[in-house]
Amino acid sequence: MxxxxxxxxxxxxxxxxxxxxxxxxxxxxxxxxxxxxxxxxxxxxxxxxxxxxxxxxxxxxxxxxxxxxxxxxxxxxxxxxxxxxxxxxxxxxxxxxxxxxxxxxxxxxxxxxxxxxxxxxxxxxxxxxxxxxxxxxxxxxxxxENYAATLEQARATGVVLTSTGEGRVAxxxxxxxxxxxxxxxxxxxxxxxxxxxxxxxxxSGDHAWDAEELVAALGEVLGREVTLRAVDTDSHVAALRQAGLDEGTAGFVAGLDAAIAQGALAATPGDLSRLAGRPTTPLVDALRAMA
Known part of the structure; x- marks a missing residue:
């Protein structure tokens, strides 16, 4: 075939x-x-x-x-x-x-x-x-790879802005x-x-990480201190608008974080690694390759 x-x-x-x-x-x-x-x-x-x-x-x-x-x-x-x-x-x-x-x-x-x-x-x-x-x-x-922009933001400012709360991402x-x-x-x-x-x-990935783990991984990869700025959805939209994003894009980005906070990307059923025949790539290794 x-x-x-x-x-x-x-x-x-x-x-x-x-x-x-x-x-x-x-x-x-x-x-x-x-x-x-x-x-x-x-x-x-x-x-x-x-x-x-x-x-x-x-x-x-x-x-x-x-x-x-x-x-x-x-x-x-x-x-x-x-x-x-x-x-x-x-x-x-x-x-x-x-x-x-x-x-x-x-x-x-x-x-x-x-x-x-x-x-x-x-x-x-x-x-x-x-x-x-x-x-x-x-x-x-x-x-x-969706976190390439976050990596560059952390490299430039040492700060990661998020409204994901305690949500996890696999x-x-x-x-x-x-x-x-x-x-x-x-x-x-x-x-x-x-x-x-x-x-x-x-x-999805084998491990679901939270914002604190993301910040720690970014700090390790970049070799600098990276801090977490956790905000609510409305504050996130306002900050993104202030940074130059249009209203629709700012709402979309903050909406993704809101969905993560609700657990939308946290599932780890293991289908991906089973089909791939190997463990999925750890967060820090993926970020290091991106950096």
Missing amino acids: TIVVSGATGQLGRRVVEELLARGVAPADVVAGGRDEERLAALGEATGVRTARMDYDDPATLEAALSAGDVFLLVSGSEPGGRVPQHAAAIDAAVHAGVAHVAYTSVLGAGDTPLSLAAEHEATEELLRASGLPVTLLRNGWYT SATRDDYAAATARVLADVAAGDGAEHVGAAYEL
Whole structure:
């Protein structure tokens, strides 16, 4: 079976392609799809995989890239508010092509989470269930790389501003998520993926850390004192607005912290490390690599 990876020029999709090759999948059996043809060409040259232009806003490219019997990784779109119609177009193309299996990168706790960004993922999951296709839901938690800006803030100011309260985050690196994703895709393509059909994997790091642990890890990595400035949601929004963020962005960032305070990203079921075949990357190691 051919494995088609959408979003292959993005930060997660490219890593999935690389992990598939590391698992022994032949380059000829992988199609890397994406919108940027120059980056696709560079990826194909570097890895030997086949490439195809795939634009969620251009259904014709999706239909051309997919074929009967394919294993299709639908990497979530990057445009909040536009994901559902984009994903619907990709799912329709998969149905028309007769793909054998779809894996979708959803969100941790979909269906029961205070995360505002979950609604589009939940709607996509419903579309997939209605499609009649064999599906695996890869409900990704938080990427440690999401704290790159926090690391730079700590480097520059020695302060981390947060309104997460006592909430915990079981983050992991994109490499961790890619390893688990590649395992599922490779299993299905090899005919060994019966356990993955209909599965909804809750993917997160092995350890859920709190703000104090984040600050300690940042201090260790940066070699300087880093202090925690804990505030409530309203104060967080005000501080972000004062720092130059627009109202919508400030509200979104503070809303994420509020969801963390409610436990939205704290679950540690172990699915990620089990599928990846190794422990997830510890927070301090991930931050050190970022720094």
